[in-house]
Amino acid sequence: MTLATQTGKLPVERRGVFSKKLSGILEPYLYVSPALVLIIAVMLMPLILGLSYAFRDIRILNPFSGGFVGMAHFQTLMSDQAFLGALANTAWWTFGSLVFQFGLGLILALLLNRAFLGRGLIQALVFLPWAVPTFLSGLNWAWMFNPVVGPLPHWMTSLGLMAEPYNILSDPDLAMWGPIIANIWFGIPFFAITMLAALQSIPKELYEAASIDGATTRQQFISITLPFLAPTIAITLMLRTIWIANFADLIVVMTKGGPADSTQIVASYIFTQAFRRLDFGYASAIAAVLLVLLLAYALSVIALRRAMTHSDN
Amino acid sequence: MASIEIANARKSYGAVDVLHGIDLDISDGEFIVLVGPSGCGKSTLLRMIAGLEDITSGDISIAGNVVNDLQPKDRDIAMVFQSYALYPHMSVAENMSYALTLRKTAKEKIADAITNVADILGLSALLERRPKALSGGQRQRVAMGRAIVRKPQAFLFDEPLSNLDARLREQMRTEIRKLHRRLGATSVYVTHDQIEAMTMADRIVAMHDGIIQQVGSPVEIYDHPANIFVASFIGSPAMNFLEGTYETKDDNGADGAGIRLSDGSLVAVLPARGATNNQAVTLGARPEHITIAPDANSGLAARIDLIEPMGLSTLVHATLAGKPIKIFTMDRPDYAVDSTIHVSFDMEKVHVFDTKSELRLPPVIEPHPGHRD
Amino acid sequence: MTLTGHTSTRKMLYWGSHYLMIAAFVIFALFPLYWLLKVSVTPNDILYTEGVRMWPSRTTWDNYTFVLTQSNFPHYFMNSVIVAGTTAAVTTVIAALTGYAFSRFAFRGKVIIVALMLITQMFPLVMLIAPIFKILAPLGLTDSLTGLIIVYTAFNVPFATFLMQSFFDGIPKDLEEAAMIDGNTRFEAFRAIILPLTLPGVAATLGFVFTAAWSELLFALMLVSSESASTFPVGLLSFVSKFSVDFGQMMAAGVLALIPACLFFLLIQRYLVQGLTAGAVKG
Ligand SMILES: Nc1ncnc2c1ncn2[C@@H]1O[C@H](COP(=O)(O)OP(=O)(O)OP(=O)(O)O)[C@@H](O)[C@H]1O
Numbered sequence: 001m002t003l004a005t006q007t008g009k010l011p012v013e014r015r016g017v018f019s020k021k022l023s024g025i026l027e028p029y030l031y032v033s034p035a036l037v038l039i040i041a042v043m044l045m046p047l048i049l050g051l052s053y054a055f056r057d058i059r060i061l062n063p064f065s066g067g068f069v070g071m072a073h074f075q076t077l078m079s080d081q082a083f084l085g086a087l088a089n090t091a092w093w094t095f096g097s098l099v100f101q102f103g104l105g106l107i108l109a110l111l112l113n114r115a116f117l118g119r120g121l122i123q124a125l126v127f128l129p130w131a132v133p134t135f136l137s138g139l140n141w142a143w144m145f146n147p148v149v150g151p152l153p154h155w156m157t158s159l160g161l162m163a164e165p166y167n168i169l170s171d172p173d174l175a176m177w178g179p180i181i182a183n184i185w186f187g188i189p190f191f192a193i194t195m196l197a198a199l200q201s202i203p204k205e206l207y208e209a210a211s212i213d214g215a216t217t218r219q220q221f222i223s224i225t226l227p228f229l230a231p232t233i234a235i236t237l238m239l240r241t242i243w244i245a246n247f248a249d250l251i252v253v254m255t256k257g258g259p260a261d262s263t264q265i266v267a268s269y270i271f272t273q274a275f276r277r278l279d280f281g282y283a284s285a286i287a288a289v290l291l292v293l294l295l296a297y298a299l300s301v302i303a304l305r306r307a308m309t310h311s312d313n
Numbered sequence: 314m315a316s317i318e319i320a321n322a323r324k325s326y327g328a329v330d331v332l333h334g335i336d337l338d339i340s341d342g343e344f345i346v347l348v349g350p351s352g353c354g355k356s357t358l359l360r361m362i363a364g365l366e367d368i369t370s371g372d373i374s375i376a377g378n379v380v381n382d383l384q385p386k387d388r389d390i391a392m393v394f395q396s397y398a399l400y401p402h403m404s405v406a407e408n409m410s411y412a413l414t415l416r417k418t419a420k421e422k423i424a425d426a427i428t429n430v431a432d433i434l435g436l437s438a439l440l441e442r443r444p445k446a447l448s449g450g451q452r453q454r455v456a457m458g459r460a461i462v463r464k465p466q467a468f469l470f471d472e473p474l475s476n477l478d479a480r481l482r483e484q485m486r487t488e489i490r491k492l493h494r495r496l497g498a499t500s501v502y503v504t505h506d507q508i509e510a511m512t513m514a515d516r517i518v519a520m521h522d523g524i525i526q527q528v529g530s531p532v533e534i535y536d537h538p539a540n541i542f543v544a545s546f547i548g549s550p551a552m553n554f555l556e557g558t559y560e561t562k563d564d565n566g567a568d569g570a571g572i573r574l575s576d577g578s579l580v581a582v583l584p585a586r587g588a589t590n591n592q593a594v595t596l597g598a599r600p601e602h603i604t605i606a607p608d609a610n611s612g613l614a615a616r617i618d619l620i621e622p623m624g625l626s627t628l629v630h631a632t633l634a635g636k637p638i639k640i641f642t643m644d645r646p647d648y649a650v651d652s653t654i655h656v657s658f659d660m661e662k663v664h665v666f667d668t669k670s671e672l673r674l675p676p677v678i679e680p681h682p683g684h685r686d
Numbered sequence: 687m688t689l690t691g692h693t694s695t696r697k698m699l700y701w702g703s704h705y706l707m708i709a710a711f712v713i714f715a716l717f718p719l720y721w722l723l724k725v726s727v728t729p730n731d732i733l734y735t736e737g738v739r740m741w742p743s744r745t746t747w748d749n750y751t752f753v754l755t756q757s758n759f760p761h762y763f764m765n766s767v768i769v770a771g772t773t774a775a776v777t778t779v780i781a782a783l784t785g786y787a788f789s790r791f792a793f794r795g796k797v798i799i800v801a802l803m804l805i806t807q808m809f810p811l812v813m814l815i816a817p818i819f820k821i822l823a824p825l826g827l828t829d830s831l832t833g834l835i836i837v838y839t840a841f842n843v844p845f846a847t848f849l850m851q852s853f854f855d856g857i858p859k860d861l862e863e864a865a866m867i868d869g870n871t872r873f874e875a876f877r878a879i880i881l882p883l884t885l886p887g888v889a890a891t892l893g894f895v896f897t898a899a900w901s902e903l904l905f906a907l908m909l910v911s912s913e914s915a916s917t918f919p920v921g922l923l924s925f926v927s928k929f930s931v932d933f934g935q936m937m938a939a940g941v942l943a944l945i946p947a948c949l950f951f952l953l954i955q956r957y958l959v960q961g962l963t964a965g966a967v968k969g
């Protein structure tokens with residue numbers, strides 16, 4: 001990474017000045033350029049191209065399509081009941097998954113943060129679902145919800161949750177729970193890993209000091225653990241919300257958005273529009289709206305956090 | 314070995330100026346100590362010499378060659394970091410030989426150099442260990458060893474002893490001095506500990522807010538501080554300062570010089586160069602230059618606040634003219650707190666500073682001209 | 687944790703419930719995988735009749751032998767190994783360089799680049815399929831493993847970069863400065879001193895990207911049309927769509943697909959926690 005290096009004890013030639021200054025300034029860019037080129041070429045350019053589709057009529061099977069349609073897609077969208085339903089489903093899917101992933105992930109992290117016999121092995125086992133390819137988990141969970149080949153409906157019946165074993169994935173009122181449960185299973189490890197990392201970076205002396213000051217375990221949790229975890233929790237929750245809202249794989253595999261669109265979320269609706277109806281223009285318009293909504297969500301969370309930390313001081 | 318010249322070197326981070334034009338010539342083989350309060354720019358200056366920070370403007374030369382645009386590796390200097398910066402994945406021997414290996418030194422030569430240096434520093438038994446398995450003092454030695462094996466043109470030290478306990482620090486202080494005598498290498502040593510500065514330096518460079526305040530031998534800096542900052546920073550316990558006005562007549566109207574303190578009492582001083590009647594001045598007196606009078610007939614009245622026995626000596630805290638002062642005495646006084654004593658100032662040793670510019674106004678006639686070298 | 691003589695009842699209760707909860711988590715995590723395994727060793731004729739039994743009355747390896755010898759799966763498997771392996775390696779190198787720059791340099795445009803990387807995490811990736819196809823097609827990169835590798839690398843670089851950065855942040859700057867004074871250029875110091883110290887981070891990043899690339903279905907499905915360039919997930923899906931679904935064989939293939947990803951993950955999950963520990967709490 002050096003352009004001009006000189007050895008020996010000769011006086012430096014003045015032309016070296018320029019090249020060293022220049023190489024010093026350029027150096028960081030040399031390190032980041034591969035990533036930058038890749039991201040611009042494979043993510044940013046396609047994004048812009050994709051956004052432009054939102055204003056065009058692009059249907060793969062229609063040779064006359066391709067024209068500019070202005071805001072037409074967005075106008076259709078405003079009155080598209082399926083889309084509006086998908087928006088509501090997205091909120092339900094996202095927060096339903098998130099609450100349990102986070103709550104259970106935090107509990108798991110707290111459990112793993114104490115030393116006990118076999119912790120290493122247990123940790124590896126409970127983190128395993130994260131490594132399972134998502135469509136495989138989807139298929140497997142769909143299988144387990146099926147009363148013919150899966151145990152879950154029978155268990156729920158014996159627990160009195162169901163009158164008789166049936167497949168909740170075909171019940172419009174309950175179907176969303178199927179993908180959500182699969183998603184919880186898949187997502188707990190992520191939260192557990194992140195929270196465990198944050199827990200382990202809390203200095204032990206703080207707990208020792210607090211216990212000398214007479215704090216009970218619960219008081220220590222409230223006055224030390226939670227404040228320390230708060231920044232990590234805030235960031236992870238925000239990133240995960242966005243990620244889950246965009247995450248259609250499990251739904252596409254398990255229910256395809258059905259029955260009767262009861263599990264259709266925006267991300268899976270985009271998928272349906274693009275690859276079942278082959279209407280890329282409309283799909284891009286939906287995607288653009290989703291992107292804007294998610295950006296707005298992220299920015300408002302960041303703004304809220306900033307406002308809160310400022311009022312603290 | 315080499316000399317180092319720094320000419321009008323400046324450093325700024327964006328709009329913040331950290332160093333404002335540093336001029337300093339370090340001769341071949343000299344041991345220079347940079348001292349100053351936290352944040353004054355010592356590390357920055359040292360890192361500029363090392364090549365780890367760019368120089369915003371000005372020149373730095375080593376052995377007569379401008380090195381502004383040389384990479385650290387091409388400057389032939391060694392540095393000991395405050396954190397030691399030992400490579401955690403290498404053994405002690407590998408740590409010390411890394412630089413030589415990079416220079417493609419012959420294997421046998423490296424082995425000789427390592428054995429030799431390990432001997433000097435008492436590391437022979439530890440050569441195969443990883444830094445993790447060493448005590449703080451041992452790590453410090455390895456860091457020293459890593460610098461020494463290279464026989465560089467100059468050594469740079471950034472607070473190398475600040476992580477050690479007092480006893481070890483004292484011991485390493487002498488060892489570094491001995492090593493320097495033995496190797497004769499040009500050294501620049503950064504510390505904020507003024508005792509290290511006093512005991513180790515050939516010359517002290519006192520810095521404040523990115524400006525060199527004074528350069529001189531430890532005794533010179535101690536005895537003839539250039540301004541209030543240097544006077545207050547060097548010396549422990551610190552110098553006492555009492556504000557007042559300069560007067561050219563004493564209480565009886567005779568010609569002389571004195572400083573009228575806020576309570577109206579007059580302290581006699583040697584006539585100060587450039588001082589005029591009624592000028593606002595500050596009297597500076599080191600604790601050892603104030604004596605407690607045996608009776609109430611002479612000197613100024615002061616009230617005892619605290620007696621601090623220090624073993625060899627005793628430090629008396631008192632209030633004089635409304636100001637707290639410290640008095641150093643070899644006696645073992647047993648005054649009660651709140652009792653009144655009388656003190657007098659050693660006229661030849663106290664300093665007069667201009668309160669406004671904070672500069673020292675030296676006596677018109679130096680009392681011991683022979684002292685300067 | 688050793689339970690000493692004066693263990694109080696409360697402590698016993700605490701550890702009792704601790705282990706009970708841990709057990710619940712382990713069962714929740716492993717039961718679906720167990721079910722996958724069970725189905726894969728159940729003979730076809732009793733697949734439905736004994737559908738809800740905890741363990742079938744007879745077991746068979748037929749599904750596995752079929753998948754390994756009669757199907758295209760070994761070929762898909764190789765493709766996936768190539769794609770996931772190369773993606774992991776390339777992504778880790780790029781992310782290490784970028785993460786190092788983020789950790790060590792202050793430079794103009796850094797904030798913008800970081801923001802850009804964060805924003806890429808918000809895209810509905812579905813939206814990118816058609817445009818990426820359009821960009822890759824003229825370059826001959828659709829229907830090719832290389833094209834998949836490029837796309838996966840780009841998708842994984844942002845997160846991998848932040849992961850690597852958190853590892854670098856945990857290593858004192860003094861170390862490469864010492865190496866630079868000892869005779870390295872900055873890049874040499876990065877390679878010889880800093881990288882060896884971040885090996886856990888490198889392992890974590892490799893493993894994370896490997897599992898992600900190993901599982902990816904959508905782009906593999908849309909960018910590749912020929913059998914010869916199909917990856918494992920696509921092949922698995924072909925069980926569902928093409929024939930009457932042969933669940934036993936599909937589950938057997940699924941179990942086989944799990945093995946490399948799980949192995950990788952088991953090896954690295956410790957480092958993942960460690961790496962996040964270094965950087966997690968600064969946000
Ligand atoms: N990267 C930077 N950006 C902006 N300001 C900086 C930077 N690095 C250092 N400074 C500022 O430069 C000044 C000098 O720092 P320097 O590290 O040289 O102090 P120091 O004299 O070594 O102090 P200490 O005794 O605490 O080590 C400080 O005020 C510091 O805040």
Ligand SMILES: [Mg+2]
Binds near residue numbers: 355356471
């Ligand atoms: Mg410093």
